[in-house]
Amino acid sequence: MNAKDQSSDLAGEAADKRGPLPEHIAIIMDGNGRWAQARGMPRIEGHRRGVDTVRMVSETCTELGIGALTLYCLSSENWKRPQEELDFLMELLQQYLVEERPLIMKQNLRLQVIGRRDRLPEKVIAEIDETIRVSADNTGTKLVLAIDYGGRDELTRAAKLLCEDVQAGKLSIDQISEQSINDRLYTSRLPDVDLMIRTGGELRVSNFLLWQLSYAELWVTETCWPEFSRIEFERAMESFQNRDRRFGGLSVGQ
């Protein structure tokens, strides 16, 4: 049986009975190091192989018409790792942005990056900006890379931006609302996350999109990122379609 035969029936007849596909999917791409070490390879091999999975998920999102895909690439806390691993991650990121650019264009993806820029090497920033520039008019899935991103850092930044506006007289304290906070997040132009997937089995959010995940449906798999397959990705989406999302209210018909 090939992968297509095994894949979930996301768009077929059975799908009619289920809810819509998620508009915004966010993924904590975890387990690269463990995957490599379990195979007697250095941790960085896991990161390298993880790029293939990135290609697969972005392609799947394009095919299914998913609005936005946010991928956690580097957290604010990942700077605690050995310099050698960080250097490799920066090289890999730069390589991804250059080598995958034609595919990003072919897949009609529009690149966005969220997180701090000031701690990234200049050459990485340059490739980020170039890929954002060339893909700006693409109309397919928004591919959002979270690089040096932390939810607490983002909220702290939003608080500072609000204070600046209050201090400058552009905003009164009474005007501070969920909307005005949301407007100052990196993700201001994205919808809230509908489905959050974490590979590698950990049951935590690790400082990812703290605000945006409020009512996200969660899906965790033991599978490490380099081995995460299209079949499993579709299974996560199918599970999402079968969830009863109440947003604090009651089910339809209750």
Ligand code: IPE
């Ligand atoms: C996730 O994989 C990728 C990054 C955090 C950059 P890890 O490197 O955290 O892999 P594990 O969780 O140690 O296996």
Ligand code: IPE
């Ligand atoms: C989360 O994974 C960050 C990324 C995948 C980029 P971590 O491996 O850093 O998270 P913890 O340390 O297990 O919580």
Ligand code: MG
């Ligand atoms: Mg990890």
